[in-house]
Amino acid sequence: MDKLETMWEASKEYLRRMLISMVRDIDLAEDILQETYLSASNGLSGYRGDNAQAWLSTIARRCAFAHLRKAYTKAETPLPPDEECAVDCPMGSYTHLETMLVRKALQDLSPVLRETLLLKHYGGMNYPEIAAHLGCPVGTAKRRVWTAIRQLRSMLNLTTKEMRKMTCPDTRLLDYTYGILSGRDREKLEEHLRSCESCRILVDDARRVMADLDSVRDYESYTDITEIHTDGTSTTYSCRRVDNKSSEPITKTEWCSMDYHTLKNVFVGGEEIPFEIAKSDVPNERHYIARLPKPLAPGGSIVSFVVFTTPPGIGAAFDIGYGRWVAVPDNSGTDSADHMLVQMVVLPEGARLIGAIPEPQETRTGSRSTLVWKRVIPSGGEARERPVVVYML
Numbered sequence: 406m407d408k409l410e411t412m413w414e415a416s417k418e419y420l421r422r423m424l425i426s427m428v429r430d431i432d433l434a435e436d437i438l439q440e441t442y443l444s445a446s447n448g449l450s451g452y453r454g455d456n457a458q459a460w461l462s463t464i465a466r467r468c469a470f471a472h473l474r475k476a477y478t479k480a481e482t483p484l485p486p487d488e489e490c491a492v493d494c495p496m497g498s499y500t501h502l503e504t505m506l507v508r509k510a511l512q513d514l515s516p517v518l519r520e521t522l523l524l525k526h527y528g529g530m531n532y533p534e535i536a537a538h539l540g541c542p543v544g545t546a547k548r549r550v551w552t553a554i555r556q557l558r559s560m561l562n563l564t565t566k567e568m569r570k571m572t573c574p575d576t577r578l579l580d581y582t583y584g585i586l587s588g589r590d591r592e593k594l595e596e597h598l599r600s601c602e603s604c605r606i607l608v609d610d611a612r613r614v615m616a617d618l619d620s621v622r623d624y625e626s627y628t629d630i631t632e633i634h635t636d637g638t639s640t641t642y643s644c645r646r647v648d649n650k651s652s653e654p655i656t657k658t659e660w661c662s663m664d665y666h667t668l669k670n671v672f673v674g675g676e677e678i679p680f681e682i683a684k685s686d687v688p689n690e691r692h693y694i695a696r697l698p699k700p701l702a703p704g705g706s707i708v709s710f711v712v713f714t715t716p717p718g719i720g721a722a723f724d725i726g727y728g729r730w731v732a733v734p735d736n737s738g739t740d741s742a743d744h745m746l747v748q749m750v751v752l753p754e755g756a757r758l759i760g761a762i763p764e765p766q767e768t769r770t771g772s773r774s775t776l777v778w779k780r781v782i783p784s785g786g787e788a789r790e791r792p793v794v795v796y797m798l
């Protein structure tokens with residue numbers, strides 16, 4: 406057991422970052438980290454004594470994929486990401502072309518339908534939350550999601566079979582497809598599906614649309630997590646998309662940040678990729694280059710996850726006296742397409758939340774408080790207004 410403790414202490418922080426990059430949720434990553442430890446202690450006899458971090462990473466990835474698969478199954482979408490493939494290509498079995506088609510179709514939806522769908526499908530909001538967010542009735546939010554799915558279905562040519570007559574206009578079909586219909590309602594609908602072919606076709610098609618949406622989830626949804634520590638330093642976990650808009654394959658990605666940030670890791674699909682600091686001509690700026698795991702074809706994109714730390718007083722956390730602190734999390738750059746930004750701020754242990762503007766959609770309180778904001782960044786919009794959190798230490 407002592408052997409595992411030593412290995413664990415040396416790799417724990419790295420595994421934690423890797424898991425956050427995979428599941429994009431700091432609390433879930435913590436749970437999977439615990440599972441990884443248990444799994445490693447049970448399998449210690451199988452450890453061959455070589456690279457401990459690599460061995461533990463494999464176990465952690467397996468635990469993370471089991472969770473991701475469970476999340477997919479819960480939504481009743483038939484897309485369990487293949488374990489081996491998902492490490493290599495984050496889009497599962499989808500080709501670049503298919504991914505591009507889905508993204509194009511999403512962009513062809515009207516802004517109001519796209520926004521509603523992004524909040525539901527990528528933001529994981531329920532209908533009352535969407536309705537409150539958009540200032541519309543719950544029924545309207547539901548109808549918009551359903552209309553968006555039906556439009557995507559024809560844009561993506563997903564019709565499994567032509568329908569002979571008009572389908573029953575019922576948003577319960579959508580609830581059923583999302584797996585949120587239960588009890589007697591569910592039984593009644595299943596009974597109806599047995600006799601109504603049109604509805605059956607529609608449910609099948611909606612499932613395929615959802616599987617397609619899942620396949621581009623990473624490309625449409627950004628996550629920024631700012632974890633604030635008691636000493637005022639912060640760690641930021643930031644998702645960024647790399648698009649190849651040139652006509653040649655690209656093999657590396659470059660970006661800049663202020664020099665007070667320290668870049669710790671860059672991950673693609675749960676695998677760490679090496680980076681270098683390059684010379685920058687701009688004062689107070691740092692220039693980074695990361696080699697991609699494999700060349701990125703023209704028109705393609707990948708999602709990378711970077712982890713950096715920031716000293717106190719800059720960026721995330723300011724001491725404003727009387728034990729009070731203000732946090733203003735950094736948020737990642739946006740690009741021209743509408744996308745979903747999920748932003749989380751994790752307060753230091755023992756901190757007491759005083760207030761946050763705008764109000765978070767979700768506040769979790771465990772040993773540390775986590776505040777979550779979900780919003781759709783409009784096309785070309787600067788959308789730089791950042792949450793401000795006041796807390797007491």
Ligand SMILES: [Zn+2]
Pocket residue numbers: 572573597601602603604605
């Ligand atoms: Zn029907």
